[in-house]
Each structure stands twice: as structure tokens, then as C-alpha cells.
Amino acid sequence: MTARPRRRAAKGLAAAPRPSPLVAVRRAPLYAQAEEMLAQRIAEGLWQPGAMLPPEPMLAEVLGVSPGTLRKAMAALERRRLIERRQGRGTFVAAETSERALFHFFRIVDLEGRKHAPTSYVLDCRTAPAAAEDAAALALAEGAALHQVRRGRAIAGSPCIVERIALPAWLFPGFALPVLREMTDELYVLYQRDFGITVARAEERLSAIAARGPDALLLGVAEGTPLIEIDRTAWDLAGRRVERRVTRLNTAAHRYLSALD
Amino acid sequence: MTARPRRRAAKGLAAAPRPSPLVAVRRAPLYAQAEEMLAQRIAEGLWQPGAMLPPEPMLAEVLGVSPGTLRKAMAALERRRLIERRQGRGTFVAAETSERALFHFFRIVDLEGRKHAPTSYVLDCRTAPAAAEDAAALALAEGAALHQVRRGRAIAGSPCIVERIALPAWLFPGFALPVLREMTDELYVLYQRDFGITVARAEERLSAIAARGPDALLLGVAEGTPLIEIDRTAWDLAGRRVERRVTRLNTAAHRYLSALD
DNA sequence: AAGTGGTCTAGACCACCGT
DNA sequence: CGGTGGTCTAGACCACTTT
Numbered sequence: 001m002t003a004r005p006r007r008r009a010a011k012g013l014a015a016a017p018r019p020s021p022l023v024a025v026r027r028a029p030l031y032a033q034a035e036e037m038l039a040q041r042i043a044e045g046l047w048q049p050g051a052m053l054p055p056e057p058m059l060a061e062v063l064g065v066s067p068g069t070l071r072k073a074m075a076a077l078e079r080r081r082l083i084e085r086r087q088g089r090g091t092f093v094a095a096e097t098s099e100r101a102l103f104h105f106f107r108i109v110d111l112e113g114r115k116h117a118p119t120s121y122v123l124d125c126r127t128a129p130a131a132a133e134d135a136a137a138l139a140l141a142e143g144a145a146l147h148q149v150r151r152g153r154a155i156a157g158s159p160c161i162v163e164r165i166a167l168p169a170w171l172f173p174g175f176a177l178p179v180l181r182e183m184t185d186e187l188y189v190l191y192q193r194d195f196g197i198t199v200a201r202a203e204e205r206l207s208a209i210a211a212r213g214p215d216a217l218l219l220g221v222a223e224g225t226p227l228i229e230i231d232r233t234a235w236d237l238a239g240r241r242v243e244r245r246v247t248r249l250n251t252a253a254h255r256y257l258s259a260l261d
Numbered sequence: 262m263t264a265r266p267r268r269r270a271a272k273g274l275a276a277a278p279r280p281s282p283l284v285a286v287r288r289a290p291l292y293a294q295a296e297e298m299l300a301q302r303i304a305e306g307l308w309q310p311g312a313m314l315p316p317e318p319m320l321a322e323v324l325g326v327s328p329g330t331l332r333k334a335m336a337a338l339e340r341r342r343l344i345e346r347r348q349g350r351g352t353f354v355a356a357e358t359s360e361r362a363l364f365h366f367f368r369i370v371d372l373e374g375r376k377h378a379p380t381s382y383v384l385d386c387r388t389a390p391a392a393a394e395d396a397a398a399l400a401l402a403e404g405a406a407l408h409q410v411r412r413g414r415a416i417a418g419s420p421c422i423v424e425r426i427a428l429p430a431w432l433f434p435g436f437a438l439p440v441l442r443e444m445t446d447e448l449y450v451l452y453q454r455d456f457g458i459t460v461a462r463a464e465e466r467l468s469a470i471a472a473r474g475p476d477a478l479l480l481g482v483a484e485g486t487p488l489i490e491i492d493r494t495a496w497d498l499a500g501r502r503v504e505r506r507v508t509r510l511n512t513a514a515h516r517y518l519s520a521l522d
Numbered sequence: 523a524a525g526t527g528g529t530c531t532a533g534a535c536c537a538c539c540g541t
Numbered sequence: 542c543g544g545t546g547g548t549c550t551a552g553a554c555c556a557c558t559t560t
Binding site: 109113207209227228231249251255257260 | 366368462469518
């Protein structure tokens with residue numbers, strides 16, 4: 001005999017708005033509510049990167065949903081790369097690693113399409129008021145304090161990248177050269193480890209420019225050589241703009257790779 | 262009393278290889294087998310683009326899986342954009358539309374980040390043997406017949422794109438100017454409608470070049486102006502290379518937009 | 523052996539769409 | 542109204558990892 005399932009009191013997970021019969025305000029499905037609730041706890045840092053989450057039956061119980069519904073939420077979080085599930089081990093909050101950062105946030109390849117980890121050298125690091133353009137990109141007031149880094153990067157020994165990075169100072173207290181010295185590559189690992197900021201998403205706008213002055217010198221190309229300029233804005237898990245990065249790439253021996261699917 | 266579920270005879274969906282106890286050859290999960298089987302039928306054209314699929318219970322029955330498992334496969338196919346499910350209506354094989362193509366395969370935006378549908382004008386259309394570079398990009402023998410199109414495109418009235426498109430002639434029998442005339446924009450809609458070829462995936466490699474000769478003229482820029490060159494290869498549902506497209510973009514008023522997440 | 527996530531099933535009921 | 546996909550639940554069993 002199949003037990004009549006107790007009718008869920010249409011309560012939703014939190015204070016979900018009651019569906020009005022006349023307007024089309026549909027309450028989100030339970031699995032979506034569970035997903036967002038877990039995502040928020042991760043964004044808040046309730047569970048630190050690398051930490052193990054409670055077992056699924058317990059999470060289901062806490063959230064008041066069935067195991068199947070909870071699993072649907074977990075699958076979505078895994079697709080969003082917020083968690084990693086490993087059979088027999090448990091579920092863990094995703095931690096940024098060089099490999100992850102390289103895979104997801106680095107799009108530069110050699111002419112054969114292969115990806116290599118770049119090496120970096122800092123040229124300059126200071127804290128200064130935001131110029132209008134940086135302020136706009138980071139949705140800050142003009143003049144807000146920004147940590148600003150200039151660095152060059154080389155791939156397989158050949159310098160092909162110069163970039164300028166701007167960070168809201170209030171999000172990265174104590175950010176300075178010494179912090180950078182110990183790990184100048186894969187900054188996103190450093191952001192997470194030292195400042196608790198996980199980059200979740202970024203957007204890049206590309207244009208073609210001509211190499212000028214110091215950039216031409218650093219890249220070892222003639223004045224006027226065409227370069228790709230990549231203007232990136234990055235958001236953290238909570239949806240805050242946390243970085244603006246302007247990268248200039250010499251495409252003599254490298255390409256910017258973009259997958260469309 | 263809960264009926265003891267009849268043990269599935271470990272048969273898999275087709276002739277799935279038996280798992281050997283010593284080597285790590287795991288048979289794919291049922292839902293993955295179902296997904297691939299359905300994907301293959303769609304790629305083969307058993308169900309045409311826009312056609313309605315059989316109802317889920319029937320598909321589950323045909324494939325010999327439970328409704329829940331079938332739904333998991335369908336959800337994956339929907340994420341891959343091979344099908345579209347509409348509550349109360351049914352499930353349909355995804356059909357290419359201008360909007361879809363624009364959304365998924367067009368990455369060029371104006372300085373405010375807005376996307377506009379471009380207009381196109383064909384400059385040249387002929388069938389000729391493949392040059393080495395095109396042959397390599399399309400994995401064809403050098404000298405294989407290619408349909409080749411050159412066209413300009415304008416966004417919001419200003420010409421900012423010139424591109425060259427190469428198609429394996431054997432995949433597009435009868436492709437010629439007249440075919441193009443009736444729909445010169447959103448070629449992927451045409452590929453699907455007139456040649457049964459659905460572009461499923463593409464890859465773009467970007468470099469910076471200097472505008473030269475006719476390109477500079479068409480784009481209305483000075484010789485040497487930096488442009489972005491986009492070298493795209495496109496694959497169809499069956500994984501065949503079906504198009505190579507080399508696009509040159511004037512980035513004075515436009516950007517190439519790339520989302521990382 | 524104990525504990526974890528992974529797979530698969532079965533079925534009730536809801537929401538939407540067309541007739 | 543009948544048919545479709547969408548949500549949610551419940552539970553058995555499998556596979557993997559650690560102790």
C-alpha cells in the first residue's frame with residue numbers, strides 16, 4: 001500500500017510569497033529554493049572553500065525537502081561549480097586552484113590551441129583614487145581607493161601580455177606588494193585564500209589596438225603593432241564587482257580562444 | 262509492503278559492454294545511454310527540427326527506462342539545446358532561428374554592450390578548390406571543393422565587419438548565390454532549413470591584425486588600422502566540421518563579448 | 523563495516539495547453 | 542476535458558572511500 005503523502009503545507013522553504021490566483025507570480029520550485037539557499041550560505045562563507053558539506057540526508061532534513069529534491073539542487077550547484085561531489089567521500093565547497101583558474105578564466109592559447117600556465121612579473125603596485133573609467137567598471141564612486149597592479153606575463157618564456165589590474169581597496173584590506181610577492185600567478189587563488197573573495201563570473205570585451213610606448217617595449221614589438229585589448233570585469237559569489245583587468249595581448253604567437261555552444 | 266523491484270538484468274540500453282571486475286570499464290549510466298541514443302536520433306534527422314517528440318512515457322517505454330530516468334536524459338538534452346520542452350504542449354527538436362543564432366553564435370556588441378542584428382551584403386560567391394589553410398581547418402584534403410562566400414556586414418547602418426566563409430561542397434549541394442539571395446543573414450538558419458545541417462558548436466580564435474587593401478576600403482578605415490580577426494570553425498550535431506569563417510571586425514564602435522563562468 | 527554520494531524506479535499530484 | 546510536461550516524494554540498491 002502506498003502511503004498517502006502528507007500534503008506539504010504549501011509553505012515553501014522560507015517566506016515564499018503565496019501564489020495569487022489572479023496574477024502570474026509563481027513561487028519558485030522547491031529545488032530552486034533549496035539551491036539558492038545553499039548558494040547563499042556558501043557565498044556568505046558559512047562553509048569555507050574546501051570544507052565538507054553535511055551529508056545529503058541531513059541537508060534534506062534541515063531544508064525540509066525530500067532527498068530527491070535536495071539532490072536536484074546539488075546537481076545544479078555542481079554545474080555552477082560552487083561545489084564538488086565525490087562519491088564515497090562527500091560534497092565540498094569548491095576551492096580555487098591554479099588549474100581551475102587556468103581552465104575557466106584563462107583563454108589564451110598558442111597557435112596549436114594548447115594552453116600553458118603563464119609566468120608573471122609585477123611592474124608596479126600602488127593604491128590610488130579611481131579614475132573615471134575604473135570607477136565606472138567597478139560601479140564605485142570616482143576617487144574611491146583602488147589597489148592597482150601592473151604586470152607582464154610570459155608564456156613558455158616569451159613575454160606576450162601586459163596587464164593592469166584594479167581592485168576596490170575596501171574588499172582587499174592589506175593588499176600590497178608583499179602579498180603579491182609570494183604568489184604573483186593566478187591571482188584568483190590569492191583573492192580567495194587571503195581575502196575570502198571567490199571570483200564566480202567574469203565578462204570580457206575585446207578590441208584591437210595599436211601597441212604604444214612602454215607596452216611596445218615590454219612586448220618587444222614595433223610601435224603600432226596590432227594587439228588585442230581585453231577589458232575584463234569580474235564578479236564574486238555575492239554578485240559584487242571585485243576586479244577590473246585590462247590585458248594587452250601580442251597575437252604573434254598566441255590566440256584568444258572562445259568556445260561557442 | 263514495498264514490492265521488491267525486479268532486478269534489472271544489467272543489460273544496458275543497447276549492447277553495453279559488460280563491466281569487467283578487474284579493469285575500470287564502467288558502463289555508462291542508463292540516463293546517459295538514453296541521452297546519447299536520443300541525441301543520435303536527432304542528429305540522424307529521425308525527428309526533424311521543429312518536430313514534436315513522442316510523449317515522455319512513450320519514450321521511456323521505448324527505451325526501456327523509467328520515466329524518472331528518461332526525464333533526466335531529457336533535461337540534459339535541453340541543456341545542450343537539442344530540444345525544447347514546453348509544459349502542456351510537448352517536447353520539440355530545437356530549430357535554429359535568427360534569435361537563437363544571434364544569441365548563441367554572435368558575440369559582437371556595441372560599446373554599451375547591446376547586441377544588434379547585423380545586415381549583410383554578399384560581395385562574392387564561388388566554388389573553388391580548398392587552399393591548404395581552409396582544408397586543414399575543415400579536415401579535408403587540399404583541393405577539395407569548397408563553396409566560398411565573401412560578405413560585408415553592418416551593425417546599425419555602419420559597416421564594421423568583412424568575412425570569408427568556406428563550406429565543404431559535398432555537404433551543401435546546390436549552394437550558390439541564388440540560395441543566398443533570399444536570406445543572406447543568419448546563415449545557420451539557412452544551413453538547417455535548406456541543407457539539413459544544424460550547427461551545434463563552434464570555436465573561435467582571435468588575433469589582432471592590421472587592415473589592408475580592400476578590407477580597409479570596405480570598412481572605411483585607414484591602412485594599418487588594428488582589427489580583430491576571428492577564425493571560427495563550426496561543427497554540426499554529428500560532430501562534422503561544416504564551416505570555416507574568418508571575420509574581420511573594426512572595433513572602433515564595437516566589441517567582441519565573451520562571458521566566463 | 524560504516525558512511526558517503528550515484529543510480530534507478532514508481533507513483534501522486536500540479537500547471538499548462540489545446541479542443 | 543484529455544494530454545503534455547513539471548514537481549515532489551519515498552525507497553531500494555549500487556559503488557566508492559575511509560576506518
